């Protein structure tokens with residue numbers, strides 16, 4: 001591998017979105033009722049990717065769902081990522097990124113639900 005340098009890819013901040021302006025963004029803000037499904041790119045039981053749109057402000061997000069399989073007691077850790085996007089070009093780049101590379105597209109909103117956690121942790125990567 002020639003280029004394994006991890007560089008942040010700067011995305012446009014979704015400054016009008018409640019997900020951005022709310023400092024205490026939580027799981028309820030990420031409910032399916034808050035988003036319109038625009039397109040499905042991948043739809044597998046442990047890995048999915050969609051283009052969704054915030055119903056409140058119209059902001060587009062590239063959404064990824066990823067679940068690690070916990071073979072021992074079935075408490076599968078789950079990770080959801082929302083990357084704000086504004087054009088087809090950005091969406092194409094995200095489609096090519098793997099589950100690690102996608103985190104370089106910042107700012108992005110994450111919902112981590114690790115094994116054994118009582119509730120998920122929701123936070124922005126690269127907000128400040």
Ligand SMILES: [Zn+2]
Pocket residue numbers: 016017018019054055056057058059
């Ligand atoms: Zn919004």
